[in-house]
Amino acid sequence: VVARGAGVATAEYTGEITIFEEFFLPLDFEATDLTYNLVGFGGAVPEVVDNPDPNGENTSARVAKLTKTAGAEVWAGASIDIAEPLDFASFDKIKLQVWSPKAGIDFLLKVENLNDPNVFAEVMMTTTTSNEWETLLFDFSAVDPAMELQRMAFFADFGNNGDGSEYFIDGVELTNEGPVQLAMPVGFESQDITY
Numbered sequence: 001v002v003a004r005g006a007g008v009a010t011a012e013y014t015g016e017i018t019i020f021e022e023f024f025l026p027l028d029f030e031a032t033d034l035t036y037n038l039v040g041f042g043g044a045v046p047e048v049v050d051n052p053d054p055n056g057e058n059t060s061a062r063v064a065k066l067t068k069t070a071g072a073e074v075w076a077g078a079s080i081d082i083a084e085p086l087d088f089a090s091f092d093k094i095k096l097q098v099w100s101p102k103a104g105i106d107f108l109l110k111v112e113n114l115n116d117p118n119v120f121a122e123v124m125m126t127t128t129t130s131n132e133w134e135t136l137l138f139d140f141s142a143v144d145p146a147m148e149l150q151r152m153a154f155f156a157d158f159g160n161n162g163d164g165s166e167y168f169i170d171g172v173e174l175t176n177e178g179p180v181q182l183a184m185p186v187g188f189e190s191q192d193i194t195y
Helices: none
Strands: 002-004 010-012 039-041 044-050 062-068 077-081 093-099 106-112 120-126 133-139 151-156 165-175
Touching: 044 077, 062 077, 062 151, 093 106, 120 133, 133 165, 151 165
Parallel strands: none
Antiparallel strands: 002 010, 039 044, 039 077, 044 062, 062 165, 077 151, 093 133, 093 165, 106 120, 106 151
């Protein structure tokens, strides 16, 4: 950096700077010029890759892949930091798309404070299909909205040691979506409801 004033004198400084990429929700892994800074732990290896199955609920080009290596811990997973605290005052759920090679596995989503890992909330869902994309809806309505939660951690096949299976994640977003409550009698007339 060179600073020049109205006169002849200049001031010069040379140094190294670090530019941090910030991520906001919704998060879709589509940018090819970003390093998503997914951090693996417990023997899980995360990376951003081309979508291996761009069909059905997820036709996007790029997704996050989480490989739970053989012998990985039962709590192995990956995390990513979001640029601002999750807005649980306006939204009560987190929706994400998951591709799993196994149906009926537990998928844990944990959100935590950047400075104090003891401040967190977590919700477990179970996959219902294998080898195709499905959308999981994690209900965080019990979370105190005053908690500053900015780290998201994803745990695939939670509770089981790794066996080398690969899981894929995409379309992470805050939402108020929920199942439609039907009242009797049901006439099946609405085109907006999947019965």
